[in-house]
Amino acid sequence: MQQDILINWSPQETRVAVVEFGAVQEMHVERTLERGLVGNVYLGKVARVLPGMQSAFIDIGLDKAAFLHVADVWQRQADGEMPAAARTGQPLVPIEKQVFEGQALMVQVIKDPIGTKGARLSTQISIAGRHLVFLPQDDHIGVSQKIPSDQRNALRERLQALVGTAGGGFILRTNAEDSSDEELQEDIAYLRKTWTRIKDASMRLPPTSLLHQDLTLLQRVLRDLVGEWTQSIRIDSREQFDKLVAFASEFMPKAAERLQLYQGERPIFDLYAIDEEIARALGRRVELKSGGYLIIDQTEALTTVDVNTGGYVGARNFDDTIFKTNLEAAQAIARQLRLRNLGGIIIVDFIDMGRTEHQDAVLAEFKKQLSRDRVKTMAGGFSSLGLLEMTRKRTRESLAHMLCEPCPSCQGKGIVKTSRSVVYDILREILREARQFNPREFRVVASPAVIDLLLDEESPHLAGLSDFIAKPISLQADGSLGPEQYDIVLL
Numbered sequence: 001m002q003q004d005i006l007i008n009w010s011p012q013e014t015r016v017a018v019v020e021f022g023a024v025q026e027m028h029v030e031r032t033l034e035r036g037l038v039g040n041v042y043l044g045k046v047a048r049v050l051p052g053m054q055s056a057f058i059d060i061g062l063d064k065a066a067f068l069h070v071a072d073v074w075q076r077q078a079d080g081e082m083p084a085a086a087r088t089g090q091p092l093v094p095i096e097k098q099v100f101e102g103q104a105l106m107v108q109v110i111k112d113p114i115g116t117k118g119a120r121l122s123t124q125i126s127i128a129g130r131h132l133v134f135l136p137q138d139d140h141i142g143v144s145q146k147i148p149s150d151q152r153n154a155l156r157e158r159l160q161a162l163v164g165t166a167g168g169g170f171i172l173r174t175n176a177e178d179s180s181d182e183e184l185q186e187d188i189a190y191l192r193k194t195w196t197r198i199k200d201a202s203m204r205l206p207p208t209s210l211l212h213q214d215l216t217l218l219q220r221v222l223r224d225l226v227g228e229w230t231q232s233i234r235i236d237s238r239e240q241f242d243k244l245v246a247f248a249s250e251f252m253p254k255a256a257e258r259l260q261l262y263q264g265e266r267p268i269f270d271l272y273a274i275d276e277e278i279a280r281a282l283g284r285r286v287e288l289k290s291g292g293y294l295i296i297d298q299t300e301a302l303t304t305v306d307v308n309t310g311g312y313v314g315a316r317n318f319d320d321t322i323f324k325t326n327l328e329a330a331q332a333i334a335r336q337l338r339l340r341n342l343g344g345i346i347i348v349d350f351i352d353m354g355r356t357e358h359q360d361a362v363l364a365e366f367k368k369q370l371s372r373d374r375v376k377t378m379a380g381g382f383s384s385l386g387l388l389e390m391t392r393k394r395t396r397e398s399l400a401h402m403l404c405e406p407c408p409s410c411q412g413k414g415i416v417k418t419s420r421s422v423v424y425d426i427l428r429e430i431l432r433e434a435r436q437f438n439p440r441e442f443r444v445v446a447s448p449a450v451i452d453l454l455l456d457e458e459s460p461h462l463a464g465l466s467d468f469i470a471k472p473i474s475l476q477a478d479g480s481l482g483p484e485q486y487d488i489v490l491l
Contacts, residue, residue: 001372005225006268007218007235014217017274018225020372024277026225026338029402030217036396037062037109037119039128039214041198044121045207046103051096057118058107061208064118068107070095074124074137104207106198112396115300125198127191127212130223130252131176131184132159134191138169146174162188168195190251222248224374226255234262281339282400288332292325296336298400302345305333309351322351323358330362334369343375343394352386363388409482416483419449423458426450426486427465434469439490443474446486451477 001020008015011032018026030036044058047065057065070092099105111120127134141160143152159172162184170191176184194212201211215223218240226233233255235241241261248256262268269275280286286294288310295306307329309321333348348366353359359382366388370377379390406412417425430442444454454462454475466473481487 001229003227003230005221005230005233006262006271006274007221007233007237007240008267008269009218009235009237009240015269016217016221016225017269017272019272022272023335024272024274024339025335025372027274027278027281027341027399028217028221029399034402035216036112036214038112038396039109040210041106041108041125041212043202043205043207043209043211044105044107046099046101046105049096049099049101051094054092054095056095056099058105058121059208060107060109060119060121061210062113062119064113066107066109066119066121067117068095068099068121068123070098072110072120072122072124073098074122106202106211111394114394114397114401125195127194127198128173128223129187129191131173131179131187132191133171133173134188134195135169135171136167136195139167140169140171142169142171144172144174147172147177151177159184166192168192186251218244219247222252222255226252226258230255230258232260233258234260234268236262236268277339278399278403281336282404286332286336288325288328290325290328292329294329294332294336296340296342298340298342298398302347303342305336305346305348307333307348307350319354319358322353323355323362326350326353326358326362327365330366331369334366334373337370337377337392338373338375340399341396342398343392346390346392348388348390350382350386350388409484419447419453419483420458422446422450422484422486423453423461426454426488427461429488430465430473431469433488433490434471437490439471441472441474441491442469443476443489443491444486445476445478445481445489447481447483448477448479449483450486451475 004019006017006019008017013032014030016026016028017024018028042060044060044066046056047059048057050056054070056068058068060066073092073095075093075098105123106125107121107123108125109119110122113119124138125136127136141156141163143155143159147155155172155177158181159170162181163170170188176187198212201209205211214220218235221233222244233244235244238261241259245256245259248259264271284295284297286296288294292310293308295308297304297306307326309325329350336342337346350362353362363379363381367379370379370390373392376393377390379388382388407414410416426444426446430444433442444451446454462473
């Protein structure tokens with residue numbers, strides 16, 4: 001796999017595009033005024049304990065109280081392991097016996113606020129480095145599950161020797177499989193120094209204070225996105241380039257070698273038409289090269305993906321047409337999930353396939369494409385209804401939720417009433433108010449399209465209503481009103 005990373009920086013916004021095989025696969029956006037909170041450590045204050053939900057609301061200084069569930073309350077044991085109850089599936093210690101209102105509690109954000117939900121918290125602190133994740137409250141030495149099992153024991157023993165007896169748990173990250181002892185020791189020293197600074201701040205600062213802020217998007221790019229397959233990291237800001245070079249030289253020298261300052265005349269995102277890809281990623285319909293297409297609908301509960309053949313009739317028979325469309329769709333869907341950063345429950349409605357071998361081939365291709373995703377995904381098989389269910393871990397807002405807001409006209413429904421439907425709503429409302437009030441005149445203020453319909457096709461109904469209530473009805477067009485908005489003024 002060949003990968004290029006393009007960074008477009010401005011004082012108000014940083015945009016990062018991950019390009020693989022000449023096509024953008026991932027988009028990361030961070031705005032100065034809307035920076036994500038995941039990884040931040042706060043000294044929170046328990047605002048309310050809810051025994052019925054086995055959770056607590058924690059004030060960390062944000063507009064909305066954050067949420068702490070009993071499963072995310074860390075309990076340190078003598079051996080540094082997780083509580084026996086948590087390991088065996090037995091009931092956890094009730095939250096009301098662990099926290100109390102007014103208590104100061106060190107917490108870390110594990111999920112950003114999404115919609116009306118506040119941030120989700122954990123009391124187990126973890127600090128990510130380039131090669132390791134530090135668990136200061138634990139003593140466990142672990143190795144990423146993505147590293148082959150036959151190598152884990154040797155890596156665990158090697159890491160244990162480097163950690164020594166100074167305390168704290170460490171997990172070796174996937175990209176650290178071939179790291180040298182010197183690189184690991186530097187990471188261990190950096191992480192322990194960071195934890196010492198957090199502890200000192202927790203003793204000095206009052207509750208609801210920020211103790212530690214996660215790295216910026218630019219720094220996380222070097223830490224999380226750069227791998228051995230990364231060819232170049234191009235950024236279009238001299239100032240940020242110099243900062244990244246300094247950061248990378250200290251913590252990740254291999255990444256520093258791939259940093260390049262982009263000085264071309266064209267905007268950096270024009271190199272791969274990334275702005276056009278973003279625009280397409282905000283739409284419902286995704287065209288496939290074969291002539292088929294996807295319809296992607298994101299709701300609060302889940303995301304649905306519908307596959308259609310469209311105008312594709314290129315195969316010799318209908319079964320082959322469906323099979324080839326579904327194969328292409330499997331690749332496109334996996335890419336769209338990454339590009340749009342869709343998470344949670346996802347239902348994919350592939351075109352029904354009559355042959356089991358076709359289903360197996362499409363499922364295998366889909367899982368192969370999902371394996372390239374850095375975010376954890378789980379995909380099942382086809383249900384009895386021919387639907388494929390999967391989940392993708394969600395830790396931040398999707399691209400659409402970050403860049404868009406509900407339409408003021410339709411309030412997020414995606415549809416609006418026809419002008420005729422609005423006219424009939426108005427006529428019913430006039431009749432309702434005529435039974436309660438006795439004004440001299442009714443005046444209807446609505447959008448021009450609605451007023452035109454009242455003056456034209458619906459004028460007989462308007463005149464009939466005026467005669468029935470024995471009151472004049474005047475009309476006034478207002479171009480600032482949306483298709484469904486109107487007002488009835490009593491004069």
